[in-house]
Amino acid sequence: MQESDVANGKSHLRDRLPISTKVAYSLGTAIDMWGLWLYPAVAFAVFNIYLGIEPWLVGLALTLIRIYDAIVDPLMGWLSDNLRSKHGRRRPFILIAGIASGLCLPILFLVSPSWVEIKFLGVSAVFWYMIVSTMIYIPIISAFTVPYYSLGAEMSPDYEERTSIMSYRSVAQKISELVNFYALRFTNLAWFLIPGTGQKNTLLGIQVYTAILGVIMAILAIIIFFKTKERYYEKVVVKSTKKISILSGLGETLRCAPFRKMMVVGAAFTLGTSMVGSLGYYTTVFYVCGGDKIMGDNWQFWMGVAFMLGGLLGVPLHAALAHRIGKRRAVVVACLVGICGYGGSWFLYTPVIQWLQTIASGLMGMSAASLWMLHSSIGADVIDHDELHTGKRREGSFTACASYILKLGNSLGYYFSGLILTWTGFTWKLKVQAPETIFWIRVSLASLPVAGLIIAIIFVLRVRLTKRRSLENRRKLEDRRGRV
Numbered sequence: 001m002q003e004s005d006v007a008n009g010k011s012h013l014r015d016r017l018p019i020s021t022k023v024a025y026s027l028g029t030a031i032d033m034w035g036l037w038l039y040p041a042v043a044f045a046v047f048n049i050y051l052g053i054e055p056w057l058v059g060l061a062l063t064l065i066r067i068y069d070a071i072v073d074p075l076m077g078w079l080s081d082n083l084r085s086k087h088g089r090r091r092p093f094i095l096i097a098g099i100a101s102g103l104c105l106p107i108l109f110l111v112s113p114s115w116v117e118i119k120f121l122g123v124s125a126v127f128w129y130m131i132v133s134t135m136i137y138i139p140i141i142s143a144f145t146v147p148y149y150s151l152g153a154e155m156s157p158d159y160e161e162r163t164s165i166m167s168y169r170s171v172a173q174k175i176s177e178l179v180n181f182y183a184l185r186f187t188n189l190a191w192f193l194i195p196g197t198g199q200k201n202t203l204l205g206i207q208v209y210t211a212i213l214g215v216i217m218a219i220l221a222i223i224i225f226f227k228t229k230e231r232y233y234e235k236v237v238v239k240s241t242k243k244i245s246i247l248s249g250l251g252e253t254l255r256c257a258p259f260r261k262m263m264v265v266g267a268a269f270t271l272g273t274s275m276v277g278s279l280g281y282y283t284t285v286f287y288v289c290g291g292d293k294i295m296g297d298n299w300q301f302w303m304g305v306a307f308m309l310g311g312l313l314g315v316p317l318h319a320a321l322a323h324r325i326g327k328r329r330a331v332v333v334a335c336l337v338g339i340c341g342y343g344g345s346w347f348l349y350t351p352v353i354q355w356l357q358t359i360a361s362g363l364m365g366m367s368a369a370s371l372w373m374l375h376s377s378i379g380a381d382v383i384d385h386d387e388l389h390t391g392k393r394r395e396g397s398f399t400a401c402a403s404y405i406l407k408l409g410n411s412l413g414y415y416f417s418g419l420i421l422t423w424t425g426f427t428w429k430l431k432v433q434a435p436e437t438i439f440w441i442r443v444s445l446a447s448l449p450v451a452g453l454i455i456a457i458i459f460v461l462r463v464r465l466t467k468r469r470s471l472e473n474r475r476k477l478e479d480r481r482g483r484v
Contacts, residue, residue: 015158022165024227025155026172028094028148031217033176035101035141036407038213039108039134040414041180042206044278046109049293049428050202051116053126059278059418061130065138066408072139073407076146077400081393088230089396090147097143098221102214104140108133109207144221146403150395153380154231157483159470160323163377167319170373174311174365181304183209184297200294252390253397258382263402264459265331266375267409272452273342273368274413279445280345282421287438288351291431299354303361310362311369318370322377326467331374331460335453338367342449346442371456378463381470388473420444 040062047053047061076093083089111129118125155165187205194201253259284303285296314337322330341363348360383398424437 015156015161017156017161017165021155021228022168023172024224025152025165026168027220028098028144028224029169029173030176030179030220031098031101032141032145032148033173033180034210034213034217035105036145037177037410038105038180038183038210040274040410042183043130043414044417045184045281045297046202046206047126047130051111051113051126052428053116053124055418055421055426055428057123057127057418058130059415061127061134063412063415064131065134066410066412068135068138069142069403069407072142073146073400073403074397075400076139076142077150077396077398079396080147080150081396087225090151090230091225091228093143093147094151095221095225097140097147098224099218101137101141101144102217102221104137105214105217106207106210108137109203109210111203113203142403146396146400148224149376149403150399151228151230152376153383153395153399154393155228156231157384157474157478159381159467159474162380163319163322163327163373166373166376167315169376170315170369171312173372174308174315174369177311178304178308179213181307182301185301188294188297252386252392253394253401256382256386256389256398258385258463258465259379259398259401261459261463262375262378262382263405265456265463266402266406268452268455268459269335269338269368269371270406270409270452271413272449272455273338273364274410274417278414278417279420279441280349282426283345283349283438283441283445284357286426286433287442288349288354288357290351291433299357302355303358306358306362307365307368310365310367314366314370315373317366318374322374327374327378327381328460328463328466331371331378332457334367334370334374335457335460337363338371338453339450341367342453343446346446349442349445367453378465381465381473384470384473384477385465388477416448 043058043062044055047058048055080089080093083092085092087095110133111126115125115129120128152165152169153162156162183206184202186209187200187202189205192201192205192208193199280303281296281300284299285291285293289296289299314334318330318334321333341360344363345357345360348356350356379398379402383393383395386398387393420441424440425434426437426441427433
C-alpha cells in the first residue's frame with residue numbers, strides 16, 4: 001500500500017517496507033543491547049559489590065573504554081562506508097561481527113576472585129583485566145553496531161516510514177533490554193548460591209548468563225544478514241568508485257549543523273540518565289530494600305519489566321504524536337515524560353511502598369524508548385540533508401560519530417556515578433549505609449537526569465529539519481539521482 005505526501009506541489013509515494021523486513025532488522029538491537037550495554041549494567045554489581053573493587057575504579061574503567069571507542073567507532077564507520085562487495089557494504093560486517101561478538105561475550109567476565117588482591121602499578125589486577133578484555137571485545141562489537149545502525153538510516157527514503165522502522169527497532173530494544181535487567185536476578189538462582197553462606201556467586205552466574213546470550217546473538221546475526229537488503233547501496237553507492245576519506249569524512253560530518261545539535265540532544269540525555277543504571281540500583285538495594293541484595297536484584301528485574309512496558313507503550317504513542325505535531329515536538333514531550341520519571345524518583349523510591357519505584361521506571365522507559373526512536377528517525381533526515389549538500393551517502397560516518405558521542409556520554413555517567421558513590425561515603429562492606437550517603441545518592445538520582453533532559457529540549461527545538469523541509473530535501477535528491 002502506498003500513500004502520497006506533497007512538498008511544494010510535487011507528490012511523493014509513501015514507501016512502506018514489509019513488516020517481516022522491519023521485524024528482522026529490529027532483531028539486531030538484541031546484539032547491541034547485550035554486547036554493548038549488558039556490561040556497564042552489571043559492572044558495579046559484579047566488580048564492586050561482589051569482588052570489592054572500588055566504585056571509582058569501576059567507573060574509570062567504563063570511561064576509558066569509550067576513549068578507546070574514539071578510534072574504533074570512526075574506523076568501523078569508514079570501513080563500512082567504503083566496502084564494496086556482492087553482499088553490500090553493511091551486511092558482511094553484520095554477519096561476521098555479529099557472530100564473533102556473541103561467541104566472545106563471556107570473555108568480559110572470565111576473571112578470578114583471587115586476582116582482587118594481586119596488584120599491578122598499585123591497582124588490582126581485576127581493573128586491568130577489565131581494560132584489556134574490553135579492548136579486545138570493543139572492536140568486535142563496534143564492527144557490528146556501526147554498520148547495523150547505518151543500515152537503519154538507509155532502509156527507506158520516506159519521512160514517515162523512517163519513524164515506523166525506528167518504532168519496530170525501539171520496541172525490540174525494550175524487549176531485549178529486559179534481558180539486561182534480568183541478569184542479576186539470574187545470578188540469584190539456586191545453582192549459584194554458595195552452600196552454607198546464603199550468599200550468591202554473582203561472578204559464576206554472569207559467566208553462564210553471557211554464554212547463553214552469546215549463542216543467541218550469533219543466531220540473530222545470521223537472520224539479519226539473510227532478511228535485509230541495502231537499497232542505497234544498490235541504487236546509489238555502487239555508482240561511485242571514489243573512496244571516502246576518514247579524516248575529511250569526519251570533518252564534513254561534524255560540520256553538519258543539524259547533526260551537531262542532535263548530538264547535543266543525545267549526549268545530554270545519555271549523560272544525565274546513564275547515572276540511573278548504577279545510582280538507581282544502589283538506591284533500590286540500600287534504601288528501598290535496606291541492604292538486602294537478593295531482594296534488590298529481584299526488584300531490579302521488575303523495574304526492568306516496568307521499563308520495558310513503558311517503552312512498549314511510549315513508542316506507538318510518540319510515533320503517532322510525531323505524525324501529528326512533528327518529530328521535534330514529540331521529542332520535547334518524551335523529555336517531559338522523563339522529567340516526571342526521574343524527578344519523581346525522590347518520592348517513588350521508598351521503602352514504605354516498594355512497588356512505587358516501578359512507576360518511575362515505567363516513565364523512564366517510555367521517555368528513553370520514544371526519544372531514541374525519534375532521534376534515529378531525525379538522524380536519517382539529517383543524512384539526506386548532508387547528501388544534498390555534499391553529494392555523498394555517509395551513513396557510517398554519521399553513525400560512528402553519533403555512536404561514539406552517545407557511548408562516551410553513557411560511560412561518563414557511570415564514571416560520575418562511581419565518583420558520587422565514593423564522595424557520599426558508600427562502602428560495599430556495609431549492609432546498612434549512613435543516612436547522609438543515602439540522601440546524596442537519592443538527590444543525585446532525582447536531579448542530574450532532569451538537568452540533562454532540559455538541555456535536550458533546548459537543543460532539539462533548534463534543529464530546523466521540519467517535515468516540509470525534509471520532504472523538499474528528498475524531492476531535490478530524487479531529481480538529482482533518481483528514486484531508491
